[in-house]
Amino acid sequence: MTEINLSQEEYRHLLDLVAITDWVMHAFDTEENKETAPYRNLIQKILSRAEDAGLTDLVEYSEESKKYFPTAKFDESSRFYDILDSFIDDMFWDELSERFVQRDLIKILGRAKYHALSIRDRFEKEAPIRNRYEIEFSNHGIMNMKIISEDD
Secondary structure (H helix, E strand, O other), rough: OOOOOHHHHHHHHHHHHHHHHHHHHHHOOOOOOOOHHHHHHHHHHHHHOOOOOOOOEEEEEEOOOOOOEOOOOHHHHOOOOHHHHHHHHHHHHHHHHHHHHHHHHHHHHHHHHHHHHHHHHHHHHHHHHHHHHHHHHHOOOOOOOOOOOOOO
């Protein structure tokens, strides 16, 4: 198979990529997902090469679980958390806006008409609604949001 030669710095960046990938794929799993087993195995293979890269202070092997794990030093020195926090924050605001935009346009057009729109027409109709939410969230975050029930 193909061999990839990495510098120590490149391998260090690869460890960050592996940590991000692993988190995205497994953070919310309550049990091992069989579909992602090939990825978990590849992650283990990459982590197992830390000694070859001279980075044993960043990856440790657990005899108990027979798996490699990032160390506390990895956690302290990695850009993983900064990158992930930025991604999660962006994803939250984007997803929140999109769900409100979809909800509002369905209220205006009705579900059948909404789903009958072409992607282009839907995007054009959503644009002014999306813009309103983006401005609101950019200026006020969640401060002006509240849940209104029928009892209120």
